[in-house]
Amino acid sequence: MAKIALAIHGGAGTILRSQMTEELELEYRRGLEAALKAGWAVLEKGGPSLDAVEAAVVSLEDFPLFNSGRGAVFTSEGKNEMDAAIMDGKSLSAGAVAFVRNVRNPIRLARKVMEKTEHILLAGEGANQFAAEMGIETAPDEYFFTEHRWLQLQDAIADGRVQLDHVSEPAASAAGQSVRTKRNWPPANAGGSDLGTVGAVACDKNGSLAAATSTGGMTNKKFGRIGDTPLIGAGTYADDLCAVSCTGHGEYFMLGVSAYDVSARMRYKEISLEDAARETIARLTEISGEGGLIAVDTHGNVTLPFNSEGMYRGHITGNDNLMVVDIYS
Amino acid sequence: MAKIALAIHGGAGTILRSQMTEELELEYRRGLEAALKAGWAVLEKGGPSLDAVEAAVVSLEDFPLFNSGRGAVFTSEGKNEMDAAIMDGKSLSAGAVAFVRNVRNPIRLARKVMEKTEHILLAGEGANQFAAEMGIETAPDEYFFTEHRWLQLQDAIADGRVQLDHVSEPAASAAGQSVRTKRNWPPANAGGSDLGTVGAVACDKNGSLAAATSTGGMTNKKFGRIGDTPLIGAGTYADDLCAVSCTGHGEYFMLGVSAYDVSARMRYKEISLEDAARETIARLTEISGEGGLIAVDTHGNVTLPFNSEGMYRGHITGNDNLMVVDIYS
Numbered sequence: 001m002a003k004i005a006l007a008i009h010g011g012a013g014t015i016l017r018s019q020m021t022e023e024l025e026l027e028y029r030r031g032l033e034a035a036l037k038a039g040w041a042v043l044e045k046g047g048p049s050l051d052a053v054e055a056a057v058v059s060l061e062d063f064p065l066f067n068s069g070r071g072a073v074f075t076s077e078g079k080n081e082m083d084a085a086i087m088d089g090k091s092l093s094a095g096a097v098a099f100v101r102n103v104r105n106p107i108r109l110a111r112k113v114m115e116k117t118e119h120i121l122l123a124g125e126g127a128n129q130f131a132a133e134m135g136i137e138t139a140p141d142e143y144f145f146t147e148h149r150w151l152q153l154q155d156a157i158a159d160g161r162v163q164l165d166h167v168s169e170p171a172a173s174a175a176g177q178s179v180r181t182k183r184n185w186p187p188a189n190a191g192g193s194d195l196g197t198v199g200a201v202a203c204d205k206n207g208s209l210a211a212a213t214s215t216g217g218m219t220n221k222k223f224g225r226i227g228d229t230p231l232i233g234a235g236t237y238a239d240d241l242c243a244v245s246c247t248g249h250g251e252y253f254m255l256g257v258s259a260y261d262v263s264a265r266m267r268y269k270e271i272s273l274e275d276a277a278r279e280t281i282a283r284l285t286e287i288s289g290e291g292g293l294i295a296v297d298t299h300g301n302v303t304l305p306f307n308s309e310g311m312y313r314g315h316i317t318g319n320d321n322l323m324v325v326d327i328y329s
Numbered sequence: 330m331a332k333i334a335l336a337i338h339g340g341a342g343t344i345l346r347s348q349m350t351e352e353l354e355l356e357y358r359r360g361l362e363a364a365l366k367a368g369w370a371v372l373e374k375g376g377p378s379l380d381a382v383e384a385a386v387v388s389l390e391d392f393p394l395f396n397s398g399r400g401a402v403f404t405s406e407g408k409n410e411m412d413a414a415i416m417d418g419k420s421l422s423a424g425a426v427a428f429v430r431n432v433r434n435p436i437r438l439a440r441k442v443m444e445k446t447e448h449i450l451l452a453g454e455g456a457n458q459f460a461a462e463m464g465i466e467t468a469p470d471e472y473f474f475t476e477h478r479w480l481q482l483q484d485a486i487a488d489g490r491v492q493l494d495h496v497s498e499p500a501a502s503a504a505g506q507s508v509r510t511k512r513n514w515p516p517a518n519a520g521g522s523d524l525g526t527v528g529a530v531a532c533d534k535n536g537s538l539a540a541a542t543s544t545g546g547m548t549n550k551k552f553g554r555i556g557d558t559p560l561i562g563a564g565t566y567a568d569d570l571c572a573v574s575c576t577g578h579g580e581y582f583m584l585g586v587s588a589y590d591v592s593a594r595m596r597y598k599e600i601s602l603e604d605a606a607r608e609t610i611a612r613l614t615e616i617s618g619e620g621g622l623i624a625v626d627t628h629g630n631v632t633l634p635f636n637s638e639g640m641y642r643g644h645i646t647g648n649d650n651l652m653v654v655d656i657y658s
Contacts, residue, residue, distance in 0.1 A: 092584055092616060098452065098555070119554045120580050123427065124453045126553025224455025225448045226427070233562045233586035251449050255421055257562035257589040264590065268597035287421060 002207035003300030003318035004043040008035050008056050008200045010066045012247045012292040017328055025327065028065060032314040032325045033160040035059035040316050049202035049210035049243070050088045050111075057084075057212045060198035065145050066312070067196025069105055070139075071146055072216025074153040080144040082216050083230040084110040085121075089209035089238035096230035097121035097216070103131050104139040107214045110230070112136065121230060149216075160316075175207025197229060198292060199245030201238070207298040209243035211236050211259070228253035233260035239295065241266045242273055248284075248291010248308065256284055262295055269287055273297040281305045331536035332629030332647035333372040337364050337385050337529045339395045341576045341621040344639025348658055354656065357394060361643040361654045364388035368529055369645050378531035378572070379417045379440075386413075386436040386541040389527035393475050395641070396525025398434055399468075401545025403482040409473040411545050412559040413439040418538035425559035427452035428546070432460050433468040433485035433551035436543045439559070440467065450559060476544075519527075523628055526558060528574030528623060532568070536627040538572035540565050540588070557582035562589035570595045570626065571602055577613075577620010577637060585613050591624055602626040610634045
């Protein structure tokens with residue numbers, strides 16, 4: 001029996017202790033802990049890693065502070081468009097969706113794509129049609145309405161700025177700054193602001209691996225931009241060596257093909273998970289990308305490297321069954 | 330000065346000499362030769378690889394027999410939706426579009442995404458809006474209407490079958506078969522039928538590399554399926570080691586992250602372009618994928634491996650300046 005292991009993230013970027021209230025930090029920790037518990041319950045019962053990462057991500061999607069599912073940011077049209085991907089390392093199969101609307105848990109839809117179609121990635125209106133045919137649970141616009149996301153959109157529009165899901169210190173106009181100072185929950189540059197993406201990776205008792213990632217994309221996004229989250233190899237990957245979920249400035253993870261890069265380094269250079277993941281983040285830094293990743297191997301080792309100022313993250317391994325949750329670097 | 334080199338493809342799959350007429354084969358060869366000439370003219374004048382692959386792919390998109398641009402297949406709604414990606418290895422930058430409509434040359438739009446936005450992948454209506462803002466040349470539906478593609482859609486609908494851009498021997502009903510026997514140009518299972526995707530890779534006099542890929546996707550496709558073509562790392566990749574463009578059953582290239590896999594094998598295993606590309610295709614075979622790829626390195630070496638019965642392909646290198654065009658294995 002392999003050592004079971006689970007790691008999760010809730011986004012990476014500029015997360016400064018100085019901009020975080022005690023109350024808010026506690027709230028984030030609660031969200032991370034709930035997701036770890038949901039995934040761990042599956043693994044402890046001997047369930048498959050695929051179910052564990054789905055359960056953890058559903059929990060994160062339901063939590064309003066993270067930029068995915070319920071807490072998804074708004075597009076320039078005031079809509080919530082979400083991306084998600086899931087991959088099963090054992091069968092090397094994957095499913096993903098891009099800019100779907102009103103789907104309560106995009107990760108569940110991604111899994112349906114994996115299991116019920118011969119495709120991997122469905123996008124837009126077509127993906128929503130598929131959701132309807134599959135009887136996937138939807139939710140009205142009001143469900144996805146969170147006040148801090150709406151205020152972010154107004155800020156972004158006022159600034160003429162497209163916010164990525166994860167950027168540090170967006171260049172804001174004086175006007176934008178003054179709007180932001182009017183509210184303090186959540187702080188504009190602390191959690192829940194420009195940060196986004198949630199994800200989970202797991203190793204089950206059979207040593208099988210799975211990865212899942214979900215995001216609301218970027219505030220005020222236009223032109224149907226698709227980031228790294230739903231792209232197999234960029235933001236999400238799992239095979240017989242490792243499972244990886246990324247978070248950060250998506251375009252750089254796409255150029256670095258970061259999720260698959262961890263696996264490639266392990267396989268071709270014959271190095272450990274930790275060394276491979278560290279090298280992948282070093283490469284990300286080299287190409288000016290910012291963010292982090294979580295990864296697990298078939299021995300139940302986990303690693304959670306990042307080059308940003310913080311990453312919402314947590315893990316449990318069969319070593320000690322201890323839940324570890326952290327935010328800052 | 331590096332040895333300049335150019336390779337192109339017009340799709341891979343079941344291409345049988347027995348099902349090809351002499352007239353049709355000549356037509357395909359003409360299309361490939363025209364694209365090689367267009368790209369080679371750029372390289373010979375000392376132009377950048379990025380311009381060369383764009384010129385070659387524009388030529389292939391304009392040629393009605395290949396499944397891209399003008400010759401794009403029809404979706405289930407009778408529309409032409411196209412995907413394309415371009416990547417510059419020198420600057421490690423990329424641009425891509427997914428299911429755009431009425432854009433005469435999707436590869437030109439992909440390049441605009443690379444050069445004019447901070448994003449890499451734009452999809453659907455948003456990508457079309459971006460095209461309008463950029464003043465990209467459009468064409469009416471009639472331009473994209475090719476009779477053989479329309480008949481393919483009627484066949485596919487009659488068979489209740491979704492055709493991938495590249496599949497061998499689709500399981501057709503007796504009714505579907507009888508429809509197909511009514512016409513003989515192009516033959517249903519020979520060129521221009523289920524096959525698709527075009528692409529180009531090049532090395533310029535400075536040893537800089539670029540890759541470009543374009544496709545009309547699959548006949549009768551639904552649900553906004555996105556294949557490997559516009560996904561950086563899956564169907565298209567270029568860096569400082571190699572440039573790669575893939576063609577075949579897209580989902581397997583996504584699972585194998587095939588385009589980037591060539592680069593990863595070269596870098597991490599320190600093997601040649603030819604060995605890396607051969608291993609990537611061997612991996613594709615291992616996971617039941619069908620198709621091929623074209624690749625070039627900084628020394629101007631080219632390789633064009635495939636595991637399907639044929640691949641429309643061609644290349645010229647600075648070794649002998651000879652144009653080589655081939656179809657069968």
